[in-house]
Amino acid sequence: MKRLGVNIDHVATIRNARGELHPDPLKAAKIVKKAGADSITIHLREDRRHIKDIDAKKICKIKNLLVNLEISTNPKIVNIALKIKPNYVCIVPENRKEITTEGGLDLTKNRGKLIKIISKFKKKNIRTSLFINPSLKDIEISKQIGTDCIEIHTGHLSNLIKSNKKYSNELSKIKKSSIMASKFGIEVHAGHGLDYKSTRILSNIPSIKEFNIGHFLIGESIFYGLFSVIKKFKKILKKKK
Ligand code: PXP
Numbered sequence: 001m002k003r004l005g006v007n008i009d010h011v012a013t014i015r016n017a018r019g020e021l022h023p024d025p026l027k028a029a030k031i032v033k034k035a036g037a038d039s040i041t042i043h044l045r046e047d048r049r050h051i052k053d054i055d056a057k058k059i060c061k062i063k064n065l066l067v068n069l070e071i072s073t074n075p076k077i078v079n080i081a082l083k084i085k086p087n088y089v090c091i092v093p094e095n096r097k098e099i100t101t102e103g104g105l106d107l108t109k110n111r112g113k114l115i116k117i118i119s120k121f122k123k124k125n126i127r128t129s130l131f132i133n134p135s136l137k138d139i140e141i142s143k144q145i146g147t148d149c150i151e152i153h154t155g156h157l158s159n160l161i162k163s164n165k166k167y168s169n170e171l172s173k174i175k176k177s178s179i180m181a182s183k184f185g186i187e188v189h190a191g192h193g194l195d196y197k198s199t200r201i202l203s204n205i206p207s208i209k210e211f212n213i214g215h216f217l218i219g220e221s222i223f224y225g226l227f228s229v230i231k232k233f234k235k236i237l238k239k240k241k
Contacts, residue, residue: 002203002237003038005068006230007191007214012042012050025055026062028226033065035230039088041191041212043070043101044077046094053080060084068212070101070131073113082120089121090129090151090189090212100215101192104133104153107141114145122146129189134173136180143184150181151189151212154202158193161201171201178207200236211237 011028015021029040042051042059060067069086071077072094081089091114093105107114107130118128129149132138142150152174160167178188190202191212199211213233220229 002208003210004036004230004233004237005039005041005189005191005210005212006032006037006217007041007043007212008032008218009041009043009050009214010218012052012055016050025051026058029059029062029065029067031226032230033062035227036234037230038210039066039068041068041070041090041214043092044080046072046074046077047096056080056086057084060086068129073110073117078117078120081126082124085124085126088127088129090131090149091117092131101131101153102155104131104138107132107138107145111141111145114147118145118147122148131191134170134177136177139177139180139184139186142181142186147186149187149189149210151191152177152208153192154190154194154198155192157202158195158198161198162193162195174202175205178205182207196232196236199233203237
């Protein structure tokens with residue numbers, strides 16, 4: 001069965017809109033776990049737009065909860081991550097003006113930096129992942145960098161599906177990249193912009209083992225509740241190889 005990781009950043013976005021304590025991402029993390037998600041994802045951004053240091057610290061201390069911390073290559077953020085020891089890290093590009101993570105990492109430019117960061121996390125037994133575009137060249141570089149996993153940026157595919165445009169080329173890039181990565185022994189994840197339809201389409205790719213879903217899932221939970229929405233996603237991912 002494919003795994004579901006739930007990104008709860010936007011619980012913090014709602015909380016921060018009032019500068020108060022409710023809704024608490026810590027409570028969301030516990031509910032998400034009870035509802036059957038396999039892990040939770042939080043992104044400690046340099047601008048602390050949603051998740052704050054204290055949230056990340058508290059969430060990483062919850063027992064029996066697998067936490068995937070998204071981080072940039074900023075040394076201060078890397079050091080915080082090394083201290084609070086999540087189970088997993090996913091390294092993402094960050095740009096202060098973006099609304100969300102807009103594309104994959106530039107692996108050619110950041111190769112040396114990434115090799116050093118990944119080896120630091122590996123020494124602490126923290127699973128590493130690189131958020132990348134679906135490109136064979138990037139899969140090749142990911143292998144050389146020595147990451148445990150890659151997460152393929154599905155934003156472009158999701159946008160094509162949502163706007164009823166042809167998506168077969170983009171889907172084929174994702175399929176080819178996933179196959180190549182798993183041949184190299186790199187575990188493949190997918191994330192960004194996913195909803196029920198795009199998740200269903202991607203769940204037919206055997207080499208994708210984990211889906212990380214945030215904005216749509218949290219938005220839909222306003223109408224139907226976290227339990228029901230997580231159950232629906234789990235059903236989509238059930239019995240898929
Ligand atoms: N995966 C990664 C690496 C991301 O940066 C994000 C966005 O924070 C997501 C998944 C989730 O994307 P969305 O909120 O669009 O579902």
